[in-house]
Amino acid sequence: MSGYYFSLALKGLRRTPWLALLMVITLAVGLSASMVMITLRHALAMDPIPGKSERLLKLQDPQVMQGMGGWVTYAQAEQLRRLGGGTADAVETGYGDIDGIAVGEHRIAIDGGLGVRYATADFFNVFDVPLASGRSWTREEERDAAPVAVLAQDVAQRLFPNASPLGRQVGVGDTLYTVIGVAGPWFPQPHYIDMTLGAFGVGGEGVFLPVTAVRYAPASMRIFQSMPRDHPQLCVPMELLASRCNWLSVWYLTPTPKDVWALTQSVRSQLPQLFPPEQARALQLSNVRQIVADVVPSEVDRGSWLGLVFLALCVVNASGMQLSRLMRGTSQIGIRRALGASRLDIVRQYLCDALLVGSAGGLLGVGLTFGGLYALRQLSLDDARYTVMAQMDGIMFVVMLLLMVTCSILAGVLPAWLASRADPALIIKVAQ
Structure with a gap:
């Protein structure tokens, strides 16, 4: 019919x-x-990291715009990292950029700057950064500030178009880093990890380095940081590990959503011992869904x-x-x-x-x-x-x-x- x-x-x-x-x-x-x-x-x-967005938490002050709220010093980050204990994996991460990178005696300028991501050893596992080849650094290499690096795939192809970059050396400033890995395509949208880069767009990390390797950073590197009120000058990058400047974000990944509450209570109880009262009251743990809720x-x-x-x-x-x-x-x-x-x-x-x-x-x-x-x-x-x-x-x-x-x-x-x-x-x- x-x-x-x-x-x-x-x-x-x-x-x-x-x-x-x-x-x-x-x-x-x-x-x-x-x-x-x-x-x-x-x-x-869209959820930028499905399966983890409810378990992946960042310490931040939601009242401060562009993701700067929650930046801490290296000493504070180390103490906050230990609070995770066996409850969660904890990651410290900071970001900077530099005008170029050297291969041998040749320095290659990067239009718009080369993004440098400083992070602790668990960064790749926690944030699902794929490795196209090689490996990431270990906790021992991080502790010893080993000059090792993981290159983004597009940067590796530009620097070594006809050869494997693994085992080769690249120069960031005056320091030579041994390439131990190549990261596959990775730029989460929205870029919840670091909103200072903008929630959307292209670009991002070109080189990944251990957080302790910031001691080798040249003075020309622009590290994203904020200063305490009584310290109005930007910190020299190589002194950030011992400075009072805030430049690191702290993240926690709990095994299950049920563990979020226990971690939140543990971190909250310790904040008054690490921060001034006003800052301690403002800081809170926010999951990825909460961080990207208003990015549209x-x-x-x-x-x-x-x-x-x-x-x-x-x-x-x-x-x-x-x-x-x-x-x-x-x-x-x-x-x-x-x-x-x-x-x-x-x-x-x-x-x-x-x-x-x-x-x-x-x-x-x-x-x-x-x-x-x-x-x-x-x-x-x-x-x-x-x-x-x-x-x-x-x-x-x-x-x-x-x-x-x-x-x-x-x-x-x-x-x-x-x-x-x-x-x-x-x-x-x-x-x-």
Whole structure:
């Protein structure tokens, strides 16, 4: 029976081809405009480390912007690290950048600077940093401040395009580091580990070094740090291990979500002994979900709602055009009703008509959506680097298909219902 309804729908489309085409375009534009913004918002709000986000906690002051709240000195970080004990893995990490890196006698300048991530030995396991080859440093190498390094894959390929970097030496400042590993592609979005880099965008870590290797850092390296009120000068990088400057973040990874409460109580009880009273009261442990809860830009939120409103207007317009098409075929409705077709049969017929038009609009909308996402990714705005995240995944593709079917039904249900309510005798009389 549905095949019969669809055959009637095809005949109806042939009678009003231009109006049907206009409906297709209207639904396609509305679907694509809304899906581009919804897809972007979905990408920005995704969990950056699934499976660990509820167990991975950072000590921070949520009232301080850009992730700077919670930075501590190396001495404080060591004490906080020991608080994890057997309850959680604890990691210290800091960030800096330098203009270039040396291979042998050749120094290679890096546009925009080379990101240097200082971290403790468990950093790679806790944050799921993949290793394409080699290994990360051990706790013993960290304790001895061994000059070892792990390179990001793109940096390794640039420095050693035709050879393995493992065992080779690179110069950061005046110190030579032995390359012991190469990290695979890794730049979590949002970049929850260090919001000072911006929540979204490209770039990030090019070299990973043991936290104690900061004693070899050249004076030209820019270490992200904050100073106590009575110490207004930036600390020299090589003196950070013994200074009062805050430059390290402390993270904890608990084995299970149930262990979070015990760790939180343990850390809170020790904060008054490590920090001034006002700072101790402000610091708290926040999991990754809490850290990235507000990273979606307000303009993206507004754009998502405006996209849905625009889609609703397109559906209303398509519904009006569908009603206009049906009014041109009233004689057919009257004849079918006079021959015994029920109101439900009329509704089914014209819902099939709407689904056919909606499917064509949806297919065109899919193409426009992928084109819009591609165009969005090509934008190179300094204040909107998050546009590189505009990627369609399986979840959003299913949402797009469901939205396509829903819009098709909504555009056709009112005209079909009105057509079924018409008096067949009156329709035939008017048609004569």
